[in-house]
Amino acid sequence: xxxxxxxxxxxxxxxxxxxxxxxxxxxxxxxxxxxxxxxxxxxxxxxxxxxxxxxxxxxxxxxxxxxxxxxxxxxxxxxxxxxxxxxxxxxxxxxxxxxxxxxxxxxxxxxxxxx
Amino acid sequence: xxxxxxxxxxxxxxxxxxxxxxxxxxxxxxxxxxxxxxxxxxxxxxxxxxxxxxxxxxxxxxxxxxxxxxxxxxxxxxxxxxxxxxxxxxxxxxxxxxxxxxxxxxxxxxx
Numbered sequence: 747x748x749x750x751x752x753x754x755x756x757x758x759x760x761x762x763x764x765x766x767x768x769x770x771x772x773x774x775x776x777x778x779x780x781x782x783x784x785x786x787x788x789x790x791x792x793x794x795x796x797x798x799x800x801x802x803x804x805x806x807x808x809x810x811x812x813x814x815x816x817x818x819x820x821x822x823x824x825x826x827x828x829x830x831x832x833x834x835x836x837x838x839x840x841x842x843x844x845x846x847x848x849x850x851x852x853x854x855x856x857x858x859x860x861x
Numbered sequence: 862x863x864x865x866x867x868x869x870x871x872x873x874x875x876x877x878x879x880x881x882x883x884x885x886x887x888x889x890x891x892x893x894x895x896x897x898x899x900x901x902x903x904x905x906x907x908x909x910x911x912x913x914x915x916x917x918x919x920x921x922x923x924x925x926x927x928x929x930x931x932x933x934x935x936x937x938x939x940x941x942x943x944x945x946x947x948x949x950x951x952x953x954x955x956x957x958x959x960x961x962x963x964x965x966x967x968x969x970x971x972x
Contacts, residue, residue, distance in 0.1 A: 750904070777958045788865075788950060788964040789905075796958070804959075836904055846958050848893050848912075852904030 748773045752837050752853035759827055760861050767822045767856045769837030776842030778820040779804070779850070780812065782833040789836065795820055796843065827860040834858075863888040863955045865963035873969045874941055882936040882966045884925075884951035892953040894918075894927055894934040895960065899948040908936075908949070946970045 791804030
């Protein structure tokens, strides 16, 4: 089954404790992206990757890091989480630019609470 | 910069009522437009899209028409069901693979 898998789905942590949210897709997609969803603000892009070893900042990258060492994986790293990073996070993937139709495939989301 | 504005919710309807969720956009050129739906506890999934002016996207009884003159892409359904209860996001393709999303509109359908 084609899917984007995120882990953990739920996490409560404390300020300053490094954490990683993993994302994996099995559709051989070139493009992957992270979004955060906050009430009244919709989805805002954090980082994206056009292909392996190619990453770039989205609209709200501060406080986050990513890496793309393999095509299928795109982890989101919070080196020193703060309460304003409490949010619902989504990983998404799609075909590469040449074939892109506008459809993003989303994971089920990771709800992060930073105390 | 490019942006998408949706009507605020929540929108509460009775089953079989007519649905309209308004969406307007600001963008340079003529972007592709999309509606995504998020069911409770799930990620977003594409509902429909339109790639040029006057195109009509449709899926699962939902429709939206790309109106260049009013920069709008309103979502409509003639008869909603309880199972349509979800959050609906309007989005535009800015450039490359990037999508810009609206804030989302919660739809609640009562039986």
